Amino acid sequence: xxxILFLLMFIWASVAQAQQAKTDSLLAALDNAQSDSVKxxxxxxxxxxxxxxDIDKGLAYASVxxxxxxxxxxxxxxxxxxxxxxxxxxxxxxxxxxxxxxYQALNxxxxxxxxxxxxxxxxxxxxxxxxxxxxxxxxxNYNRSxxxxxxxxxxxxxxxxxxxxxxxxxxxxxYTKALAYxxxxxxxxxxxxxxxxxxISLQNIGTVYLNLPKPxxxxxxxxxxxxxxxxxxxxxxxxxxLKSIAQIYQTxxxxxxxxxxxxxxxxxxLETKSSxxxxxxxxxxxTLFVANKNYAQAHKYLTVFVExxxxxxxxxxxxxxxxxxxxxETEKKEIENINLKAEQRRxxxxxxxxxxxxxxGVILVAIMLFLLLLFYRSRIRLKAASLKxxxxxxxxxxxxxxxxxxxxxxxxxxxxxxxxxxxxxxxxQFKNKIFSIISHDLRTPFGSIKGVLDLVQSHHxxxxxxxxxxxxxxxxxxxxxxxxxxxxxxxxxQIAEKNIALQPINLQQLAQENIELAASQxxxxxxxxxxxxxxxxxxxxxxxxxxxxxxxxxxxxxxxTFEGGEIKVSAGEATDDNITLVVxxxxxxxxxxxxxxxxxKDRFTTLGTAREKGTGLGLMLSKEFIESLQGTLVxxxxxxxxxxxxVTLPRAVTVPLPEPKLTMQVA
Numbered sequence: 001x002x003x004i005l006f007l008l009m010f011i012w013a014s015v016a017q018a019q020q021a022k023t024d025s026l027l028a029a030l031d032n033a034q035s036d037s038v039k040x041x042x043x044x045x046x047x048x049x050x051x052x053x054d055i056d057k058g059l060a061y062a063s064v065x066x067x068x069x070x071x072x073x074x075x076x077x078x079x080x081x082x083x084x085x086x087x088x089x090x091x092x093x094x095x096x097x098x099x100x101x102x103y104q105a106l107n108x109x110x111x112x113x114x115x116x117x118x119x120x121x122x123x124x125x126x127x128x129x130x131x132x133x134x135x136x137x138x139x140x141n142y143n144r145s146x147x148x149x150x151x152x153x154x155x156x157x158x159x160x161x162x163x164x165x166x167x168x169x170x171x172x173x174x175y176t177k178a179l180a181y182x183x184x185x186x187x188x189x190x191x192x193x194x195x196x197x198x199x200i201s202l203q204n205i206g207t208v209y210l211n212l213p214k215p216x217x218x219x220x221x222x223x224x225x226x227x228x229x230x231x232x233x234x235x236x237x238x239x240x241x242l243k244s245i246a247q248i249y250q251t252x253x254x255x256x257x258x259x260x261x262x263x264x265x266x267x268x269x270l271e272t273k274s275s276x277x278x279x280x281x282x283x284x285x286x287t288l289f290v291a292n293k294n295y296a297q298a299h300k301y302l303t304v305f306v307e308x309x310x311x312x313x314x315x316x317x318x319x320x321x322x323x324x325x326x327x328x329e330t331e332k333k334e335i336e337n338i339n340l341k342a343e344q345r346r347x348x349x350x351x352x353x354x355x356x357x358x359x360x361g362v363i364l365v366a367i368m369l370f371l372l373l374l375f376y377r378s379r380i381r382l383k384a385a386s387l388k389x390x391x392x393x394x395x396x397x398x399x400x401x402x403x404x405x406x407x408x409x410x411x412x413x414x415x416x417x418x419x420x421x422x423x424x425x426x427x428x429q430f431k432n433k434i435f436s437i438i439s440h441d442l443r444t445p446f447g448s449i450k451g452v453l454d455l456v457q458s459h460h461x462x463x464x465x466x467x468x469x470x471x472x473x474x475x476x477x478x479x480x481x482x483x484x485x486x487x488x489x490x491x492x493x494q495i496a497e498k499n500i501a502l503q504p505i506n507l508q509q510l511a512q513e514n515i516e517l518a519a520s521q522x523x524x525x526x527x528x529x530x531x532x533x534x535x536x537x538x539x540x541x542x543x544x545x546x547x548x549x550x551x552x553x554x555x556x557x558x559x560x561t562f563e564g565g566e567i568k569v570s571a572g573e574a575t576d577d578n579i580t581l582v583v584x585x586x587x588x589x590x591x592x593x594x595x596x597x598x599x600x601k602d603r604f605t606t607l608g609t610a611r612e613k614g615t616g617l618g619l620m621l622s623k624e625f626i627e628s629l630q631g632t633l634v635x636x637x638x639x640x641x642x643x644x645x646x647v648t649l650p651r652a653v654t655v656p657l658p659e660p661k662l663t664m665q666v667a
Contacts, residue, residue, distance in 0.1 A: 026046045026049065040068055040069045040074055043061045043064055044061075051088070052236060053233055059488060060145065065077065065084070080120075082108070086098040086105065086124055090131075093274060093311070099125065103125070106121040109121055115154075119149050120145075120157075123142065125142035126140075130168060130171075131612045139168060146158065146161040146162075154358060155192055156188075159188040159201070160197060162184045167204065168178075169181065176212050178204075184390060189201055195228045195232050196232060199232075203221070203225045206218035206222035206225065207244040215252060216252050218248055238265075239280075239281055255288060259285075261294070262281065265281040266282060269282075279304075279305050283305045497566075500545070502540055504539075504652035505539050505541050506535070506655075508534065508571075509549065513529055518555055521558045525561070525564075527567060528565075528567070529568075530569070533581070539652055540649065541649050541650075552622045553645050554569075556618065556619065560588050561588075561642075568584050569582070576651060580646055583644070584645070589637045591639045626649070629649060630649075630650055631647060631648050
């Protein structure tokens with residue numbers, strides 16, 4: 001226990017030192033302040049800091065601020081100081097004096113239309129009427145404060161009113177509603193990191209649990225409130241929090257702890273010098289000592305309670321509060337009557353002015369009618385001329401519209417011709433590339449065929465050597481046939497270019513169909529082809545052209561993959577509108593030099609891993625087909641590691657009906 005007390009004293013000393021540092025900073029600024037307005041603001045700020053630990057010092061600085069503001073005729077500063085002085089009297093339980101001061105601040109706030117002053121004054125008056133048992137006036141003042149705070153988005157002001165409304169509902173035994181308001185206040189203060197106000201909200205939440213089935217649930221809120229009070233050095237708030245903790249322990253039957261916290265509450269109450277707080281803590285101690293049958297101590301604290309309760313004289317303060325409220329309301333009504341009479345005089349003056357204005361208006365209208373009569377004939381002539389001008393203008397506009405239409409049509413035709421010229425130029429260049437390949441790559445196999453046929457015809461070859469030569473010749477014929485087949489597909493596509501059948505294509509099924517076509521060539525080299533395309537991958541393309549592209553990419557991958565290698569077909573998302581189809585292998589790859597020559601005029605031939613020959617025509621046609629489908633073909637390769645061919649196509653909006661699932665791997 002001694003260690004805990006020592007730790008608490010150490011924490012309090014650290015917090016007090018930090019608070020003192022802030023106060024010292026404000027005092028230093030006050031010493032250097034030049035203008036009266038700055039001095040008043042600093043004195044008010046120092047007063048608020050001292051209110052956490054020393055009510056007397058806080059009251060002294062607020063009083064100095066009020067005197068200086070009065071002397072310098074600084075009404076906003078005076079109202080702020082009056083509210084601070086009123087708070088000190090409220091804490092001491094001197095409600096009648098507090099009410100007079102808050103009403104003075106309210107009057108200044110109304111004259112200067114200072115919303116911040118009005119929010120504080122109405123909220124403080126609500127608290128005073130609540131404490132003097134006048135809930136109707138309390139709620140009325142709270143609602144005025146809340147309306148102003150909400151109108152000016154004053155979150156701190158809103159949270160304070162929520163707390164006070166919660167207290168009203170708690171006294172009316174509407175505990176659930178009270179708890180809701182306390183929680184709303186705490187949420188705002190947590191968001192603003194306003195520890196000063198949060199201490200009160202947490203205390204209110206913890207205290208309301210005294211009236212609920214499980215009062216011990218309020219302890220975490222009260223202990224957190226106590227911790228925050230220690231953090232910011234708030235001595236004034238501690239007696240109430242400790243008293244609530246003691247009451248909960250009393251309620252759950254732990255009188256030892258109840259007595260411990262009640263005694264701490266009383267000790268801190270003495271520090272505040274507030275008769276209200278001292279009386280409340282003494283009353284609780286008297287009750288606990290009676291329960292423990294310690295009547296001597298009970299009598300001691302009963303005497304303290306009676307002494308300080310008599311100082312409060314709540315009934316007298318209640319009467320004074322009612323008189324102040326009546327006086328304020330009467331004065332307000334008198335002012336309203338004076339204002340009403342002034343408004344009536346102003347309205348009578350306005351009516352007289354309106355009558356004079358009306359007379360001048362009648363005269364002016366008569367003059368205008370006379371002038372209109374004079375210009376009537378001229379207006380008729382002008383109208384006829386205007387009609388002729390309008391007709392001419394309409395004719396000009398019609399001609400202008402027709403010229404614009406013809407100009408736009410001509411521009412559209414020019415644009416179409418440019419596009420057609422560009423397309424023709426592109427086809428012409430591509431045609432030249434193809435004829436270049438055909439002229440080069442058809443010459444070699446046909447030369448070989450002619451040579452072999454000449455040898456056989458002239459009987460220069462023995463019969464046993466003819467068969468192997470024909471096998472080699474067959475490969476040349478196959479290569480030539482494949483090139484002619486690719487060329488045929490391209491030429492058909494060129495003829496039917498405007499009739500491309502775009503449709504949603506399931507890429508997994510398309511990949512599987514082409515993998516099965518390439519399976520026999522792959523099996524000869526013991527190469528596995530894996531279909532990793534998701535069954536939901538769907539592209540918008542021409543199926544025949546995309547079949548051609550994928551088949552060429554797979555045949556190309558088989559050609560350049562080593563025996564026992566692997567080829568993967570996969571798909572992925574490029575963007576929200578596109579999808580990619582990827583063919584990758586772990587074959588011999590393409591050198592950087594050859595990679596830059598692809599799709600250019602430069603010709604080169606590379607043998608496959610089994611010395612297969614190729615023309616490069618299929619890859620060029622594949623790129624042509626992909627671009628006609630609004631897609632792209634990108635090649636990435638590292639020599640000795642493998643190659644990756646990435647086809648990007650538009651994504652299909654509608655998904656085709658699923659077809660039966662096929663085998664996903666061919667070896």
